[in-house]
Amino acid sequence: MDNTDEYLLNFKGYNFEKLITDVEHLEMMEDFEIRDDDVFLVTYPKSGTIWTQQILSLIYFDSHRNSTENIETMDRVPFFEYNIHNLDYVNMPSPRIFASHLPYYLVPKGLKNKKTKILYIYRNPKDVLISFFHFSNWVATLEATETIEHYLEKFLDGKVVGSRWFDHIRGWYEHRHDFSIMFLSYEDMKKDLRGSVLKICSFLEKELSEEDLDAVVRQATFQNMKSDPRANYGNIINKEIGARSNGYFLRKGTIGDWKHHLTVKQNERFDMIFKKNMKNFPLKFVWDMNED
Template sequence: MEDTGRRLLKFKGYYFKRVGLDVDFLENLDDFEIRDDDDVFIITYPKSGTIWSQQLLSLIYFEEHGKRTENLETVDRVPFLEYNFQNIDFSARPSPHLFSTHLPHYLVPRGLKNKKAKVIYIYRNPKDVMCLYFHFSHKWAENEATTTIEEFMELFLEGKVTGSLWFDHIKSWYEHRSHFHIHFMMDEDMKKDLRNSVLKVCKFLGKELNEEVLDAVVRQATFQNMKYDPLANYENILNSQPGQKKKKALFLCKGTIGDWKNHMTVEQNERFEKIFQIKTKDFPLEFIWDINEE
């Protein structure tokens, strides 16, 4: 374990943020109980569609979430495994066990590798990830302060941020996919055709929704609706933390594909692209870089 500053902690080669992290829990995570077919894990690198995926699972699994008959935050329905912000007793939760995590494949509970529990890996083009991450870091003081996107890009490309190196995260999960019952999805596909994405997720999960319920899930899971939903967008949780109330900032940003073009210079993009091509050589997953791409 390595102390890397006020906000980051390096554990077994991976950078965690300190807020909400229980190191003792982390030390024993390998033995965390997995409830086989009932468990579903959303795996993401930070800023890759995690909150959207949490909302989607909540709508698919909990009718009361869509109908608002139960006032429960999405993060409570699909909590983070490694960051237990709400101090939930995971062992007392009824099935289905739904979780979110940014963990690399080698740190997840070993029971997840028996292929019974389901894993959904959501990924996004790394230029948008990096730009969103930069703005998020400034808004919510996520990492050690960086004043420019150029400075943050260097940290991102060196993997010295929460989540470590994006390239390692996605490549290692894909290369070890045979160890898990896993489904890969692009965040951009969800934005371009949400209904089809919901159908694919339901098929993978073995969940059948009638047309009325499907329409309701798709309607409530649109980014625009979710962005202003206080149960889904983390506003209540983050604005209740010390020092955050005064900001009253929206946790979710534009959610636009290709927004990196509005933030990166030509030189920055060329440097990023060169490294991307080297790091992802022969990597089969495709990426969408612009909203107009087919």
């Protein structure tokens, strides 16, 4: 284990957010007992995690959908590797839904039982990069970077929480046959939220009435989530993690924001590395809102 960095903790070749990581918990993850009806939401950071945590909360919990209980999304769908609120994961009632940024090789062995469902949400990596840059400059537990040029190098080298984006998505995709997993893109969710919620429900074998489906879709729009304190992680940032300035966990949630930030040269460099690393990779990436 490499402890040289103030913000990153490298455990078995993967970078964790050091200031909120409990190493004992990491060491027990592999043997964590999985139930058949557990659900894991897996993402690389800044790929639509909170959005999908909210969607899953709305699908699974009537009391979240009807706002009869004021439980934060982060406690409905807690982070598996960062148990910030010290929840009792072992005795949580079923169905347990976890969010995770883990690479395929660090998840509990029980996930290979093929019964437990994994939903993998991916996003075009240029937008991930820009979102991560802003987020790292805002949240006190991540290292701030003055320029996008500097952050681009860190991101491409995997010197960020989550390590290399390319390794994360390729690892999960190439080992997809070991798991019961569905891949869904952030951009598809943006373009057709209702259709995406239906796909998620179908994969998870959850049937919703038309009325409940409408309620999920309505509450899971970006604007509605941004104004929902349960979903915007507001308390966690302000009280527990700390921020360098005022802001929101959910920033823009758009497709193609990278065009406003990357220079032609930076974009060409990114494209070159993307082509080299993602050769023959079958998942489609949408780089611009106007693409079909």
